[in-house]
Amino acid sequence: MRLLLAEDDALLADALSTQLRQAGFEVEHVENGAVAEYLLLRQSFDLAILDLGLPMLDGLSVLKRVHAAKPGFPILVLTALDDLESRVTTLNAGADDYLTKPFDFPELEARLRVLLRRAQTAQPAHGGGASSSTLGRLVLEPQARRASVAGEALELSPREWTLLELLSTQRDQVVTKEQINQAWSGEGDAAGAAGAGGGNSIEVYIHRLRRKLEGSGLSIRTVRGLGYLLETGDAARG
Template identity: 40%
Template sequence: MRLLLVEDDALLCDSLSRQLEAAGFSVDAIGTASGARHLAAREDYRVVVLDLGLPDGNGLELLRDWRRQGVAWPVMILTARDEWQDKVSGLKAGADDYLAKPFQVEELVARLHALIRRSEGRVDSRLVVGGFALDEYRQSLTAPDGETHTLTGTEFRLLRCLMSRPGQIFSKDQLLEQVYSLDHSPSENAIEAYIRRLRKRVGQDTIVTRRGQGYAFHAPD
């Protein structure tokens, strides 16, 4: 899951990036409003964590601009401001949730998963497709026969992308964008290698190849 983290505190940003990546997110981190605008204009994110106090602008104005432009990603506001008026202003500007500093990373991760679930129209904390259940917190996959497989971070992100939209064809470029952050520059061969590994867990026919187009997750109900 691709996540945009907009936070100008370098130490907090670095710490959060590492912990969010450990929780299964692919994180692009930026510390300015202008940088966030640039990334949002050319990248595809599943969720955004947005600090309000940025050195070159107000996070609320950035959020309002995104919503006026039709950007629909769920946005979690992360800020030191804890007055109820600030929360109301953030929600009116288009935020989906609000978390005041200091906070526990476990709560942030749980709230982010909840936002993504709602944006995908589901309520179960597991992503269930055709008898396969992907546990977002344990980063594990349970097969229809009941066997559970622990996944690496990259395997989890790739499988989650495919399972989030069963039947949809994802090109290698689209998968690379969702699985890796801008700090990484893997080749398309990396996707092929991970697809082979995942097929050993889910079966050869569950992840189908559309020659010249990409891959899709297909599992009978």
């Protein structure tokens, strides 16, 4: 049972991860909403626990985007917000359950298992989303981890693919170097994660991608002091 825990409170996340693993869950923890959205849309999980007050991208936005892409994917919202309006808004946005902090772990575990039973009796809806997507003349096939420009396949290393996919899913939004490093780490690229901390490493991969995207109708723009932005336009800038 693979579970994604999106929680920015480090102490709570550490304690909760330990309890969940002892209960038999395989836990992937992330600290911000941008990486949570990226992983939930591109990797296979059985369910998710989502805090609403996440940095970079708030939990409600993550919930709406994941629910739109994977309507049957079970998400339990865990939050300190206990007012009626927050509950109604969150449930209407696609949450399957809503639990307020503080909470007792046995209740959380019971609620998670209810969500799992519901998901198992329904058609699985968390297998990977759309089979392909098109941006300009770029075609991405997430399940096969392939990309092509005008019908010609791109030769991409694992880190190049992850970087391109992250930029495309966050198109027209700035992707920070922290998000890139976390995405590489989330892909299980231990060597990459260890060497990715320096900005120069990321810049090398950005440069390579710019060259490979020539003729795609897309460019990667450097937003100085913030990160990178994938946008329409043949000329790569920055």
